[in-house]
Amino acid sequence: MVSCFGPLCTHYAKHAQLIKSCYPTKEGEKGPRSSELSYLTFYASSRPAKLTKVGSYLEKKVERDIAKGRKQNNQVTLHIVKALIQSCHRDLNLFSKWIVRILNKILDTRDIELEDLACETFVIFCNYHDGSTLGIDTALTKEYEQLLGKFANFCNYTNTDKDLTLKMQYIGHRAMQAAVTSNAFHGPDFKAQLDIVVPALLKSLIASGGAENRLEKNYGSIDIKQSIISRGEPVEVTAIEALAGQTTGILFSKSNGAAVRAALGLVFQFAESTEQWWPPDRIISILELILDSVQAQYRYLLISETLQQLQTGDPTKPTYLNSRNASLVSILDNVLNAINAPLLGVSVLEVLNSLFTLLIKTIHVTTILRDTLPAEGEQDGSYNQQVLYEYAIHKGILHSMGGLAAQQYYQNQLDDMVGYLIAKLRTSTALEKVDGGLPITLYRHTVIVCLNNIVLAQKSLISSSDKSINSGRRPPSDMPLDDRISASSWTAGVGLLTEKHPETRSDFAHSLVQCLDVTTPIQEPIVNGHPLHLLHMHSDILFVNTVSHAIVEWVQLSNFDSRDAHALYSILCALTHRFGVDVTIKTVPLVFKLQSMVQDGTIKGQPFPGRPHELAAVTVAWFTMVGKFYGVDSLIEYTEHIQQERERSNQWYEVTVPPSDNNREFMEHSSHPTVITSFLDRHVVVEALSPILRDQQDTHGLQLESKLYAEWGSEAFLSHEQSTRIHASDDINERKPRLSNPWSSPEPSKRDSLKKKDSIKVENLKEALTQPQQKAESSSVSDSTSNSMQNTPSRKSSINVIRKTDINTLLTELDLEPTAQ
Numbered sequence: 001m002v003s004c005f006g007p008l009c010t011h012y013a014k015h016a017q018l019i020k021s022c023y024p025t026k027e028g029e030k031g032p033r034s035s036e037l038s039y040l041t042f043y044a045s046s047r048p049a050k051l052t053k054v055g056s057y058l059e060k061k062v063e064r065d066i067a068k069g070r071k072q073n074n075q076v077t078l079h080i081v082k083a084l085i086q087s088c089h090r091d092l093n094l095f096s097k098w099i100v101r102i103l104n105k106i107l108d109t110r111d112i113e114l115e116d117l118a119c120e121t122f123v124i125f126c127n128y129h130d131g132s133t134l135g136i137d138t139a140l141t142k143e144y145e146q147l148l149g150k151f152a153n154f155c156n157y158t159n160t161d162k163d164l165t166l167k168m169q170y171i172g173h174r175a176m177q178a179a180v181t182s183n184a185f186h187g188p189d190f191k192a193q194l195d196i197v198v199p200a201l202l203k204s205l206i207a208s209g210g211a212e213n214r215l216e217k218n219y220g221s222i223d224i225k226q227s228i229i230s231r232g233e234p235v236e237v238t239a240i241e242a243l244a245g246q247t248t249g250i251l252f253s254k255s256n257g258a259a260v261r262a263a264l265g266l267v268f269q270f271a272e273s274t275e276q277w278w279p280p281d282r283i284i285s286i287l288e289l290i291l292d293s294v295q296a297q298y299r300y301l302l303i304s305e306t307l308q309q310l311q312t313g314d315p316t317k318p319t320y321l322n323s324r325n326a327s328l329v330s331i332l333d334n335v336l337n338a339i340n341a342p343l344l345g346v347s348v349l350e351v352l353n354s355l356f357t358l359l360i361k362t363i364h365v366t367t368i369l370r371d372t373l374p375a376e377g378e379q380d381g382s383y384n385q386q387v388l389y390e391y392a393i394h395k396g397i398l399h400s401m402g403g404l405a406a407q408q409y410y411q412n413q414l415d416d417m418v419g420y421l422i423a424k425l426r427t428s429t430a431l432e433k434v435d436g437g438l439p440i441t442l443y444r445h446t447v448i449v450c451l452n453n454i455v456l457a458q459k460s461l462i463s464s465s466d467k468s469i470n471s472g473r474r475p476p477s478d479m480p481l482d483d484r485i486s487a488s489s490w491t492a493g494v495g496l497l498t499e500k501h502p503e504t505r506s507d508f509a510h511s512l513v514q515c516l517d518v519t520t521p522i523q524e525p526i527v528n529g530h531p532l533h534l535l536h537m538h539s540d541i542l543f544v545n546t547v548s549h550a551i552v553e554w555v556q557l558s559n560f561d562s563r564d565a566h567a568l569y570s571i572l573c574a575l576t577h578r579f580g581v582d583v584t585i586k587t588v589p590l591v592f593k594l595q596s597m598v599q600d601g602t603i604k605g606q607p608f609p610g611r612p613h614e615l616a617a618v619t620v621a622w623f624t625m626v627g628k629f630y631g632v633d634s635l636i637e638y639t640e641h642i643q644q645e646r647e648r649s650n651q652w653y654e655v656t657v658p659p660s661d662n663n664r665e666f667m668e669h670s671s672h673p674t675v676i677t678s679f680l681d682r683h684v685v686v687e688a689l690s691p692i693l694r695d696q697q698d699t700h701g702l703q704l705e706s707k708l709y710a711e712w713g714s715e716a717f718l719s720h721e722q723s724t725r726i727h728a729s730d731d732i733n734e735r736k737p738r739l740s741n742p743w744s745s746p747e748p749s750k751r752d753s754l755k756k757k758d759s760i761k762v763e764n765l766k767e768a769l770t771q772p773q774q775k776a777e778s779s780s781v782s783d784s785t786s787n788s789m790q791n792t793p794s795r796k797s798s799i800n801v802i803r804k805t806d807i808n809t810l811l812t813e814l815d816l817e818p819t820a821q
Helices: 014-022 034-046 048-067 071-087 089-094 096-107 112-128 138-155 162-181 190-207 237-253 257-274 281-293 300-310 323-336 348-366 385-406 413-424 440-470 487-498 502-518 538-554 562-579 581-599 611-630 633-648 661-669 682-693 702-709 715-722 748-754 765-784 793-813
Strands: none
Touching: 014 034, 014 048, 014 071, 034 048, 034 071, 048 071, 048 089, 048 096, 071 089, 071 096, 071 112, 089 096, 089 112, 096 112, 096 138, 112 138, 112 162, 138 162, 138 190, 162 190, 162 237, 190 237, 190 257, 190 281, 237 257, 237 281, 257 281, 257 300, 281 300, 281 323, 300 323, 300 348, 323 385, 348 385, 348 413, 348 440, 385 413, 385 440, 413 440, 413 487, 440 502, 487 502, 487 538, 502 562, 538 562, 538 581, 562 581, 562 611, 581 611, 581 682, 581 702, 611 633, 611 682, 633 682, 682 702
């Protein structure tokens, strides 16, 4: 070791001698002499003003030692710097500039041991550095960013020596994590630091695996304070990816909204510049890591920033359906469907509108809704790349809508989402093309598929709610229906049941039935021997009435076919299951109306000869379902007998299952159908249902039978329809909230104590003395007069005269001037 620092000693007397004495005299010693180092740290901490000179001296010392190749001196210098940082951290800004310069010079040596020790020093420096001087001292800011840049270059260092490569990358990522955890990272030059750190992390995350591979999340925690290189342990490849993922998570977890938005912009910019969009697995896993790390109130920024990226192109151009936008939609899909990651603050309808608008614009290009892959490539997977992009975009948007609906952000959210899409159906339009030339059938099919995805998302919410119900936490009758899709939200779209295009009718009916089935509560229709009423809301009553009138118009359409018959049966069953006895009673007149339309020839066998038979089969099949639903064996036996008679006479068509192509063709084009001869007897049906469906108050079932016998559209039916009442619980008064009334206490002493007592003064002494006397007199009068006789005016006058005389006498005795009376 060199014993003299030459001319440096003459310029720095005291601190120079203290620093000089810290260096060991024996060769091979890499650490400073402990006792002398203690003197130096005490000197520096007690005289903070000398830190500037100490830092300047150490910088020049390092420069001379590097030039002369004194590696051990530089190692000792770095240990001295670490000790000074830890002991003088309160005055770190006085010599932070020289620390940054020393580390910059050490990194230029390209010596792995010195660089590892410099990284350890940088970790300690970042632990105390608050960055208050960054942005103010331009020289320090520039040098600090240069230091970060050098460490960032280490993160992606490559060399033929694999061991050296891993060590350099390990050093770089330790430094990146130290910089991210430092308070200086969110200083005035945050954007500049972000531009250095984020690309280095992303490049490591993507380079550590192919685009088709996802990130591994279970790495554990890696301590950056202790270097495994100094311990002689080998650096594994997984440690690099683990450090990069851990640092990325820390960066986003400590960032505010503006920082998250800026960092996400760099992520998308990096994926764009490096063309790392497809396959999307790697970039999706990086965004999932960010979603898991970012603070809950900023998660929605992942959605808004991704949607903003999708809006940079023109969706109506064929070039828009590319790998970039397919990957961005896949990111949206995964973020919106993430488990236990609600997007607080997200604008649900705004996101839904953006997704729907994007879907419709891309369909202008594809001319079909690509929610499934074509069958020709299913065997060997040899799909056209463009088809894969179209499928990823369309399927991703649809699934994103479901994910948006699967998270409950506010009450009636699902009704708002369904109402938005129902309005998009354009039920009242007669145009064949809408939205810039899109066929109305394709447009409505797309909207209905969107509705189906929201209903399926609701199904997952219902299943989780039902699990808590079945576990005994609450009874089924107390199931919350506020967070479910209400049937009334579909009222505006019921007109599609009379649409002239059979495919649209079938699609809408299937979606409606699916929603009714999903929202049907788990309850027995008969409780304690009496039916359970579920049709409470006026809006639901309006929905049921609208569907009933639409059905009468629907069955008279000239192109009513077997698909319509099955859809009609499904709707009637779904309504019965959803609303119970109320809809059952309202539907009986409707079903017999349909049967009468078959009997009187209103439903003709043109152009499909099997139309009357299909509709007649619907009436019998529905009553069979009703019998099974309420457990009416006599009704089941009767309807099955009717069905068997028709089967023997070739009058029966199956409507309880979706028609196959062959069966539908036979049903619709049978040239010689047999005339229907066996119909349902209304008296038998009413007699079977009356004992089961009558209310507790309707002992003899007269009210029920009057409703069941009412003819559809008659005045009696309309009067029953208008008199539909909201059924309230018998103990509704017990459940009403009450305000506590302190004056209702039976104890007079408690009531009086609650009243505010006025202070007695000379001015109100007379009134205060009068009150007890009035109470005593009123009490004696009430006790003596059992017939509650009232005092005459003369009697009141005499009492007042006596009372005034007594009080005036009392005031005279108190030497007070009596008030004028």
